[in-house]
Amino acid sequence: MKQQQFEQQWQDDWAQFEQRLVQLERRKTEDQGQNSYCAEYRRLCQHLALAQERGYSSHLIERLQQLAQRGHQQLYRQRSQLGGQLLAFLFSGLPQTIRQQWRSIAVASLLFYGSLIGMGVLVYLFPELVYSVVDPEQVEQMESMYDPEARRLGHFSERNSGDDWQMFGFYIMNNIGIAFQTFASGLLFGLGSLFFLFFNGLMIGAVAGHLSEIGYGSTFWSFVIGHGAFELTAITFAGAAGLQLGWALLAPGRHSRSEALRLAAAEAVKLVAGVILFLLIAAFIEAYWSSMTYTSAQVKLVVGAALWLLVASYCIFAGRQHAPD
Amino acid sequence: MSPSLQPSLPTSTLLDNRHHVETPEGIDLLLRPAGVIPRALAFTLDLLIRGALLLVLGLLLSLLGNLGSGLLLIVLFLVNWWYMVLFEVLNQGRSPGKQMLGLRVVHDDGTPISWGASLLRNLLRFVDMLPFAYCLGLISSLAHPAFKRLGDIAAGTLVVYREQAEPRPNLPDAEPERPPMRLDLQEQRAILAFAERAGSLSQARREELAGLLAEPLQVLPEQAEARLNGIARGLLGAS
Numbered sequence: 315m316k317q318q319q320f321e322q323q324w325q326d327d328w329a330q331f332e333q334r335l336v337q338l339e340r341r342k343t344e345d346q347g348q349n350s351y352c353a354e355y356r357r358l359c360q361h362l363a364l365a366q367e368r369g370y371s372s373h374l375i376e377r378l379q380q381l382a383q384r385g386h387q388q389l390y391r392q393r394s395q396l397g398g399q400l401l402a403f404l405f406s407g408l409p410q411t412i413r414q415q416w417r418s419i420a421v422a423s424l425l426f427y428g429s430l431i432g433m434g435v436l437v438y439l440f441p442e443l444v445y446s447v448v449d450p451e452q453v454e455q456m457e458s459m460y461d462p463e464a465r466r467l468g469h470f471s472e473r474n475s476g477d478d479w480q481m482f483g484f485y486i487m488n489n490i491g492i493a494f495q496t497f498a499s500g501l502l503f504g505l506g507s508l509f510f511l512f513f514n515g516l517m518i519g520a521v522a523g524h525l526s527e528i529g530y531g532s533t534f535w536s537f538v539i540g541h542g543a544f545e546l547t548a549i550t551f552a553g554a555a556g557l558q559l560g561w562a563l564l565a566p567g568r569h570s571r572s573e574a575l576r577l578a579a580a581e582a583v584k585l586v587a588g589v590i591l592f593l594l595i596a597a598f599i600e601a602y603w604s605s606m607t608y609t610s611a612q613v614k615l616v617v618g619a620a621l622w623l624l625v626a627s628y629c630i631f632a633g634r635q636h637a638p639d
Numbered sequence: 640m641s642p643s644l645q646p647s648l649p650t651s652t653l654l655d656n657r658h659h660v661e662t663p664e665g666i667d668l669l670l671r672p673a674g675v676i677p678r679a680l681a682f683t684l685d686l687l688i689r690g691a692l693l694l695v696l697g698l699l700l701s702l703l704g705n706l707g708s709g710l711l712l713i714v715l716f717l718v719n720w721w722y723m724v725l726f727e728v729l730n731q732g733r734s735p736g737k738q739m740l741g742l743r744v745v746h747d748d749g750t751p752i753s754w755g756a757s758l759l760r761n762l763l764r765f766v767d768m769l770p771f772a773y774c775l776g777l778i779s780s781l782a783h784p785a786f787k788r789l790g791d792i793a794a795g796t797l798v799v800y801r802e803q804a805e806p807r808p809n810l811p812d813a814e815p816e817r818p819p820m821r822l823d824l825q826e827q828r829a830i831l832a833f834a835e836r837a838g839s840l841s842q843a844r845r846e847e848l849a850g851l852l853a854e855p856l857q858v859l860p861e862q863a864e865a866r867l868n869g870i871a872r873g874l875l876g877a878s
Binding site for chain 2: 316317318319339355356359360362363367369370371372373376377379380382383384386387390391477478479480481482483484486487490491494495497498499501502506559572575576579580582583584586587
């Protein structure tokens with residue numbers, strides 16, 4: 315068949331398909347007539363193959379190629395029910411991923427809590443050590459923040475609801491930013507994640523040790539225990555996800571390095587989604603619950619312990635019934 | 640044996656940076672990866688848009704006091720980390736800057752980008768920016784055959800040019816004729832391409848190119864162009 319005949323025969327079909335594509339690209343049409351779309355797309359692919367096989371001119375082939383490409387984009391476009399996906403991820407996907415990746419999480423936790431507890435004990439025993447990692451100014455700021463005399467706790471002692479919002483925003487911006495950095499810098503052969511885990515452990519440990527030592531322990535611990543359950547866990551998850559990237563580069567196994575990285579990253583990003591979720595919860599608790607002084611320290615400690623238990627049991631038990639075995 | 644056009648056509652593989660993806664339908668998608676310059680321009684545009692957005696929102700929210708500054712921090716977080724992700728997933732792989740430069744992000748296999756991949760490539764941007772001014776990303780893009788920065792390698796994504804329809808070229812007028820020899824596919828395509836590109840070539844260049852084929856076509860060099868156009872018309876068929 316000559317090219318002219320071929321074009322004349324199918325011209326209308328192509329124009330129709332293109333119109334449909336334009337509509338799909340503007341997201342106007344719903345998913346009705348799904349089957350006919352697939353059939354039309356396959357026919358277009360067949361025409362493209364025919365045109366190539368018969369040596370038709372570049373312009374025609376180019377045009378069909380572009381139509382096929384746009385058709386391909388629409389055929390495979392993300393048409394997920396985001397809500398349903400999120401729920402499935404929350405109740406089974408995330409805890410399953412956490413259990414699957416327990417090794418890297420264990421390494422990250424060991425490093426983070428190890429440096430945290432180690433530094434805390436050291437500062438508690440040798441108080442002047444706190445100045446080796448934290449600025450004197452910052453130490454002073456911390457002391458005023460956790461002064462047992464203050465009505466409200468946290469970064470500003472006198473607060474109203476507008477301040478709560480401000481702190482909520484601050485915690486989201488600051489904490490999720492740090493977690494993202496901890497993850498992303500794992501691409502530098504894991505060194506970045508190691509550094510951030512270790513460094514954050516040191517800082518938090520030093521502050522905790524110092525405040526306990528000068529007798530602000532009860533306000534400090536009752537303040538941090540609640541959101542700490544989510545925040546500290548999230549930091550270790552971010553570090554673990556980063557370490558996976560680094561490990562894939564160092565020991566790619568039977569894949570090329572870039573392929574190993576791609577595979578590891580696809581898994582790691584699930585943990586990162588968990589990190590975002592945990593930090594949002596943490597920011598909420600920190601801004602609206604931890605900073606309240608209406609409740610006694612005992613109540614906060616009990617609630618905090620309950621939250622830690624909740625996080626632990628979520629990681630261990632959630633999503634079991636959905637698992638294949 | 641009939642004379643062949645073969646010597647005038649390159650037999651080795653052509654220099655081609657298009658990315659071939661075979662689909663289940665048995666066709667090849669041709670993706671054209673975009674280089675460093677258009678991507679840098681697109682990023683700059685996005686940066687300006689984000690800056691303007693933050694400026695306007697900052698002025699508006701500053702009227703609300705502490706509540707406003709809290710909201711502003713949340714907005715800052717969203718704009719900083721989610722601007723690219725939201726646009727890429729919800730707007731067919733195009734942030735506003737990419738849209739203006741005719742680029743889009745797709746997976747390596749040509750399918751539209753997913754939430755996970757978009758989140759990955761944009762989080763890892765942090766590393767691409769190290770140690771300053773996108774140094775690592777630049778080195779990675781320049782060294783990679785498909786111009787991928789580190790985030791693209793990890794996420795398995797590709798920044799490609801959007802396909803743009805070309806206007807139909809006018810074939811030069813000529814009397815349709817049969818080719819004097821059996822043409823294989825490549826030769827047929829080459830002759831058609833020559834006729835279709837006539838409008839974009841100068842007279843001298845057309846004569847020079849056609850002159851190369853004067854001998855196998857058994858005509859004088861001056862008549863070769865008209866002869867080729869005639870053959871192209873013949874291949875296309877009567878309209």
